[in-house]
């Protein structure tokens with residue numbers, strides 16, 4: 001366990017969720033409402049964010065929604081400020097917003113790489129930089145969950161931008177946890193969510209891309225993987241509600257890694273065996 005803050009009693013506390021308008025983020029927001037928490041929903045997609053806030057408010061939670069592009073440091077700082085102003089603090093912070101970009105590493109454009117790293121890595125880092133000083137000063141038990149992926153622990157072909165961004169997110173979670181321990185901060189826990197396949201809109205992430213995404217003719221390598229991802233997530237993925245239950249149970253247990261797939265060990269053992277054998281780890285399907 002990282003830190004000594006195992007959060008058990010959540011009623012009346014405040015949860016902040018980035019990427020709250022869809023998928024796993026919305027599942028977490030609904031679960032936080034079920035736990036009688038105040039819920040701050042942040043997302044870049046305005047219409048979906050308004051719908052999500054209405055859904056969560058209908059569950060009885062006090063809500064605040066803040067349109068936020070997590071790839072912008074100032075926007076995430078505004079989110080943190082608005083949270084503390086409205087609810088006086090934050091106790092669960094889910095840095096969850098993410099986008100998928102696949103393709104052959106050298107064929108994807110700099111804009112493709114910048115978009116996915118901007119949301120998946122910089123978004124998480126901006127969240128850590130905006131919230132952590134406030135959580136330290138707040139001096140109450142709190143827990144930060146960074147959503148990485150099994151793709152933040154294992155590598156595959158045709159998904160370089162996503163995989164690199166998720167390794168950055170998972171190693172960020174580890175570094176933040178080490179830094180808290182090294183600095184003697186005991187009231188803040190950290191976890192890294194590493195989902196396998198979940199039934200969400202992740203394969204259609206370009207809906208929220210600020211610049212023009214490449215066409216199918218320009219990036220057949222991306223579309224081919226996105227189609228496979230859509231097929232896998234919609235036919236085999238766990239529901240966001242199941243994932244939210246797993247996440248809250250793991251927070252209460254004080255777990256650092258939060259997998260959602262039953263094949264977690266089966267996938268990871270061969271990877272570390274390959275690393276120890278000085279071999280390129282096998283390219284795996286995550287679920």
Ligand SMILES: NC(=O)c1ccc[n+]([C@@H]2O[C@H](COP(=O)([O-])OP(=O)(O)OC[C@H]3O[C@@H](n4cnc5c(N)ncnc54)[C@H](O)[C@@H]3O)[C@@H](O)[C@H]2O)c1
Pocket residue numbers: 018019020021022023024025042043044045048068069070071096097098099100119147148149150194195196197198199200201202203204205208233237
């Ligand atoms: N679905 C899966 O199989 C799966 C597996 C592993 C990890 N993940 C991760 O889970 C997280 C949630 O994704 P999801 O699967 O629920 O997908 P989703 O597309 O359903 O939800 C992602 C949310 O992030 C928001 N978002 C995108 N760009 C943003 C930005 N710049 N600023 C703020 N919000 C932004 C979207 O509007 C959307 O509401 C992501 O980090 C994703 O990489 C998903």
